[in-house]
Amino acid sequence: MTHRPSQRAEPAPHYLTEERREIRKLAREFAMNEVLPLADELDPQHGTIPDSLRDRMGEMGFFGILIPEEYGGLGLGVFEYCLVAEELARAWLSVSGLLARGNGMGGGFTEEQEARLLPRVARGEYLGAYALSEADAGSDVANLACRARRDGDEWVVHGTKMWCTYADEADYLVLFARTDPDKDPQRPHRGISAFLVEKERGSFPAGLTGTPVRKIGYFGWNTWELSFDGLRLSADALLGEEGRGFYLAVSGLEVGRAHTAARAIGLARAALEDSQAYVKQREQFGQPLADFQSIRFKIADMASRIEAARQLMYSVATEIDSGGRCSKEAAMAKLVASEMAERVTSEALQIHGGAGYTTDFAVERHWRDARLTKIFEGTSEIQMRVIADELLGRA
Structure with a gap:
């Protein structure tokens, strides 16, 4: 409900x-x-x-x-x-x-x-999915083990990828793989290349198989663990310069973090609006929940936190559109919005009481999905590291 x-x-x-x-x-x-x-x-x-x-x-x-x-x-x-x-x-x-x-x-x-x-x-006729993260390279995206080696006029890919949402239904994958076998431990990001893997919607090409990840939320589509076993790509499948795929991977982080902040805000708003409606119709001790000061203060606090996160997100989006760099502010927006969303959706579930801990009300969906916003597009800890590094310099 x-x-x-x-x-x-x-x-x-x-x-x-x-x-x-x-x-x-x-x-x-x-x-x-x-x-x-x-x-x-x-x-x-x-x-x-x-x-x-x-x-x-x-x-x-x-x-x-x-x-x-x-x-x-x-x-x-x-x-x-x-x-x-x-x-x-x-x-x-x-x-x-x-x-x-x-x-x-x-x-x-x-x-x-x-x-x-x-x-x-x-037109929505050619949609993609990222094949970047790996089981041993979550936030450490420079530590990739998936490899692509040159074989005549083709690239041959071996390795695995994790957390590739929409990989089955996408029309293409943007695959990141190591093309330089000699990884520099001081600069592990060097030697990573990006590839365009075109495929039929709803299937995987020869040399690529997938296993759906068993998630607790983010339903509506599948997230995959992918296995590359001799996938062959033409030489022109390379995106950008060989060995510089890492820079392509991180080039859109500011936009991605603003987008995730917006999504977290939308989830929190859903929880707030559902709670507003619920407390007006639910009665306890002979009066609506909306008349209890503790509930009213919860609603006021939730709304204030949402609006504060939204204004920060608007500021970051405006800065990106102006052509300025705002990696620190984008990290702040993503951090503030995702942490806020988990808190607000949890408060909404508390307001709903036992009813909130059922699937009869959508608030449990908002709560489950809000928790993910603190993980994808860089965890909250990664955002804090970005912010701290810009304020204090790298440790």
């Missing part, structure tokens, strides 16, 4: 232009009318996001928010991207994650590839 927010008018700050408010309204209506009912139905069953919803997202241009208009995208910025991500996450975190399978996945494409592929990405 879930609740819909009231439609009370909100004051619009100057940075929420008319165009941005319209985009947010469009995304909010789509999320509440089309995504939320599916989430309430499918998440308890560990069901899969239907193709029809993905196709609707393509029709609405959501996969091309960051893609230039010349390639069929909307040509908008990270601010608009985060607005849409928050609204989708308010309904279902997994669908807001699907948003990133189009936007931002074209890094390393040549001009020819951009002209050929980005229009399809913008």
